[in-house]
Amino acid sequence: MWCDQSNTRTFVDAPAFEAGFELTDHRGMVRSQDDFAGRWMLVFFGFTYCPDVCPTPLSDISAWLEDFGPEAEGMNVIFITVDPERDTVEAMADYVSYFHPSVRGWTGPGDEIARAADGFRVRYEKIPTDSGDYTMNHTASVFLFDETGRLSGPIDYHEPREFAVPKIRQALEIPSEEPV
Incomplete structure (x- = not known):
């Protein structure tokens, strides 16, 4: 359910983001929820071994950021792995290099990933495959948070660009320049 508070759309009953975690970004810098303060x-x-689901939203995000141009500079865009066994700092650096330069990849120990996922209310699980390897099932939405850490809304996997970009513009209070 949505409500309008001070011209900013937020979810009713959506608590501010809060989770005590420390992860490492794709450049080797330690990150925490403090890195989100005051920014959308x-x-x-x-996860980087994802054959088709994960590259799609990250490609979509890259295209959305291109639409925003310099206005995208004030936004944190974070890709957090749910597969810390394989997604090292180096693997994350390589993977995010294929997307918009604003996309940051974060990894860390399994318990820190779990804390971050719990804070974002994300679910994931390791699924063995017939080949003896594994894959990961996970929440596949992009979450849009305002500068106070409150959820402004999800952008669903495969949500059409003509809906996603205006949703972000409205949340960020950026006037629409032209139809998408």
């Missing part, structure tokens, strides 16, 4: 966030959980 687009957050997506996934």
Whole structure:
């Protein structure tokens, strides 16, 4: 359910983001929820070995950021792995290099990933495959948070660009320049 408070759309009963975690970004810098303070966030959980689901939202986010141009500079765009066994700092650096330069990849120990996922209310699980390997099931939405850490809304996997970009513009209170 949505409500309008001070011209900013937020979810009713959506608590501010809060989770005590420390992860490492794709450049080797330690990150925590403090890195979100005062900035809008687009957050997506996934993993680098994902064959088709994860690259799609990250490609979508890259295209959305291109639409915003310099206005995208004030936004944190974070890709947090749900597969810390394989997604090292180096693997994350390589993977995010294929997307918009604003996309940051975060990894860390399994317990810290779990804390972050719990804070974002993301679910994930390791699924063994017939080949003896594994894959990861996970929440596949992009989460849009305002500068106070409150959820402004999800952007669903495969949500059409003509809906996603105006949703972000409205949340960020950026006037629409032209139809998408």
